[in-house]
Amino acid sequence: MLTALAVVRAQSLFATAMLSGAFSLLSALLFVTLDAVDVAFTEAAVGAGISTVLMLGTLALTARFERPATHSPVIPLFVVFVTGAALIYGTLDMPNFGDPNAPAQVHLAPDFIQNSPHEIDVPNIVTAILASYRGFDTLGEVAVVFTAGVGVLLLLSGLRHRRRRQGKEDS
Amino acid sequence: MRHHLILRVVTKLLIGVIMLFALYVQFHGDYSPGGGFQAGVIMSVAFIIYSVVFSLADAQKVLPPWFVHKLMAVGLLLYALTGVYSMFAGYNYLDYDAINPEHPVSGQHNGIILIELGVGITVTAVMVTIFYAFASRTPPMDDEAW
Numbered sequence: 001m002l003t004a005l006a007v008v009r010a011q012s013l014f015a016t017a018m019l020s021g022a023f024s025l026l027s028a029l030l031f032v033t034l035d036a037v038d039v040a041f042t043e044a045a046v047g048a049g050i051s052t053v054l055m056l057g058t059l060a061l062t063a064r065f066e067r068p069a070t071h072s073p074v075i076p077l078f079v080v081f082v083t084g085a086a087l088i089y090g091t092l093d094m095p096n097f098g099d100p101n102a103p104a105q106v107h108l109a110p111d112f113i114q115n116s117p118h119e120i121d122v123p124n125i126v127t128a129i130l131a132s133y134r135g136f137d138t139l140g141e142v143a144v145v146f147t148a149g150v151g152v153l154l155l156l157s158g159l160r161h162r163r164r165r166q167g168k169e170d171s
Numbered sequence: 172m173r174h175h176l177i178l179r180v181v182t183k184l185l186i187g188v189i190m191l192f193a194l195y196v197q198f199h200g201d202y203s204p205g206g207g208f209q210a211g212v213i214m215s216v217a218f219i220i221y222s223v224v225f226s227l228a229d230a231q232k233v234l235p236p237w238f239v240h241k242l243m244a245v246g247l248l249l250y251a252l253t254g255v256y257s258m259f260a261g262y263n264y265l266d267y268d269a270i271n272p273e274h275p276v277s278g279q280h281n282g283i284i285l286i287e288l289g290v291g292i293t294v295t296a297v298m299v300t301i302f303y304a305f306a307s308r309t310p311p312m313d314d315e316a317w
Contacts, residue, residue, distance in 0.1 A: 049212065119276070148297060
């Protein structure tokens, strides 16, 4: 919470990038306390590691300091508060944390927990679900990562070739 | 960063450990938290830290861009072809029982290891590619610029 406020307040974008990395690390700790170790692992590696490095890379390409705001922050603040209030109102209907009768716990989860030891026999059930029961899902995710890589390649590295080709045509 | 002696020595020591940890996360993912995605990210961090502390040219000597671009597709193909293989063996797409029909559980194990390897390769290659794409567009900055 404190880090989030600091991210908003900081003027230097370098500080903002580093603080958002710290924020990711803290939320990874939160996931650990919620017993979601796999998610925490991903958050720590991707959120605190890679995305901070990529943000710094972007900063090196663009500006290093925030521009002063040109309009008053009242309307955006109002929109944020209304959205936040709506989201909190939405959570009131949700089942309590760890409730055994929650819809998420009664439908598929018992199936996975009961069947995966003799069907797949992998101690980490998260891996069994992701890789085997939901193999299609994971295949789609890998395809998304691949597409992201290709997109960045086309946007960032293709430009130089095109420019060089144009330069040749001009001369 | 030629003059940062401590950084360079520590980085040299750490890169091996980071790669080893990535391989552990990759192949121990069945038993402990982790898997292809996390391992791929950690593995790519080893290359990124090398190119940050030493130089982009040094890193591209170890892992040339054309090779990384091929790796992106190799990982995804490894995943998809595992599914195609199980289809040809007469099972559903991505049903790993096909890998070892007499002993489905071991087939599941091998299938999961195969596709996690595919995930890991693709994620490593994509992360390194994105970093190369960003880093190769700008001249390296000196410390005072920050």
